[in-house]
Amino acid sequence: MAKKQRKSKNSFFQFLNDNSIKVILGVVASSSFAIAFGQEKISQWVSLSSSTDSACLNQFYRDVPPYLMRESLKKDSYSLCFNGFNVEYSGVSKTPLWVAEALTPARLSKKIPREDSFHEEERVSAKHRATLADYRGSGYDRGHMAPNADMPTKAAQFDSFSLANMVPQAPKNNQQVWRELEEATRAIVTKQKQDVYVITGPVFAGKKLKTIGNGVIVPTAVYKAVYMPKTGAIGAYYAPNDNSLKVRIVSVCYLEEQLGINLFPQLTEEQKRNTYRLPLTAKAVKANQKIEYSNWDAESQCAEDVSKENLQALQRQFKFASSGSTSPAAGSAMDSATQDTIVKQLIDALLQYILQLLK
Template sequence: MLALIATGSFAIAFGSEKIAKFIPLQSSNGACLKQFYRDVPPLLAKDSLKKDSYALCFNDFNVMYSGISKTPLWSAEHLTPERLSIKIKREDNFHEETRVQQSHRALLSDYRGSGYDRGHMAPNADMNNTAAQYDSFSLANMVPQAPKNNQEVWRKLEEAVRAVVTKHHKDAYVLTGPVFEGKRLKTIGSGVIVPTAVYKAVYLPKQGIIGAYYAPNNNSQQVKVVSICYLEEKLGINLFPQLTEQQKRNVYHLPLTAQNVKANREISYAHWDGQSQCADEADNASIQAQQKQFTSGQTQAVESKFPQIDEETKQALIKQLVDALVQYFLQLLR
């Protein structure tokens, strides 16, 4: 009897914590918008950025992809302590994004021998199920990234953001993407543009903490924390249309490593950026038009090799698996 109770308890725990991560939820219009703060995506302020752009909804993150640079302009994620509490083993599966037209598509061959890493914008380590992990390896979520920038500086910043969410038990809305500055930009392969820098904008709404990391895309391992307005001026993108200019001028001491994050120590205020040019205030029509791109249905057909099911079916399958485990051990005890 004791063995049966222990077995049943293990099965239930295993079912709810482990089995669930292998059965991803079906992407829906609502789930897609939930990756954005208050369901509002970033807005492309420059018309040149809108040309050949694709609003792509993936499992657990979204991308605004550019067919001109053949990279994302940004990748968006809503990180929660619950989401990050489930970890899965990394399985590399780099692949081309078939929802993008062939002429606009980054190819696996573009990166071969280029000297640049295929750098995730929405990190693989943020994904807690196999469907989301597979999606994170889409080249629509990649930029050509200098090896030391990707493997050293950027890895540590990604770990720091996850540490803030898990140690402080607060949600975070994160936008990550490339910066293209200058008239003569380097390309690799069939025209994938190499960013001059990469950024990660972070907003913790419950704490009012905001700011962004900015790192040159080279092997210098330099990084600095800047305001959202600093980035908006460089990018031509309204990163957080829901926030006021006053909020976006604030800068906090965002941690540069996970070791800098202490559970009992709040992130302190750094300074006010009164110099940078913030993006123009967004009107409701522009916001609704951008939302529609992510809920049109065309962006929802995530081509994944993993089955997509709804929450009710997922829970039913978990219950069946748990019941089967219990029955199996009952037979062994007879």
């Protein structure tokens, strides 16, 4: 028995001697393959991060998204990156909580003819999703938060017709008041040649809220907060969601208190208390006339500061938000399951490569 084992060992060492060059070459070559394979996989994630980083975070002033301060708002929420705008969507209200855009002269110089393409947002779970049937016969318009006329490309225009970018809006509010405010905002950009960061969304005030369809909550008001870094002008439009044609200009702090959202975490409380005389129509915007200062809001409760860690976590959600995301608050990094899969693929590739060389 001992002789048989010794013979087996000798055969094994003889095999190694005969194939030593192949073994060494196999290990070196397969190691190089593994490194290349791993780099390719990792680069896919780096590429996703960098490309989405540019497309998504650039829609926020200094790359920082609005932050939900109330825990109740975070329930069933989705961070969605679109072409030309971003959305924090609520599966509870089945509407956006806020929609963010960065408007620039270059962006608005591109005119895309309107093509309606209202559609349901498939990245949102079916139970949280607003549907076309919800709005049918409701008496409310499908009101864009990021308007179609802001969109510089066909892809962005199509995305703007997602129901994740819509709220049930009173017809006169949508077709007259809101249209004029959207035109006024664009006029600031195009006539005064300055960038404007815009956060638009619904207000849900009161304990008893109306719904349409299968639970889509009707806002009591709609808002549009704007900030112009070039001049420091800031403020917000606030319009009741009815046919009254009323609108007023308020401070960002006033809005934050109503919403439970820190709309511009990168700005100071002093900045957000300032209110400027925002134009109500495009005609009111003059090319060489700065928007006048109005008042300083000393009464409203501004949103509290958000920690750097929490803001970075939210940034990661938008960095990695993708068209394939179907779960609330999309993941922010390569998950363990993906890492395990890549490791297994590397090991299998190594073994197969060595076996081929030793044949």
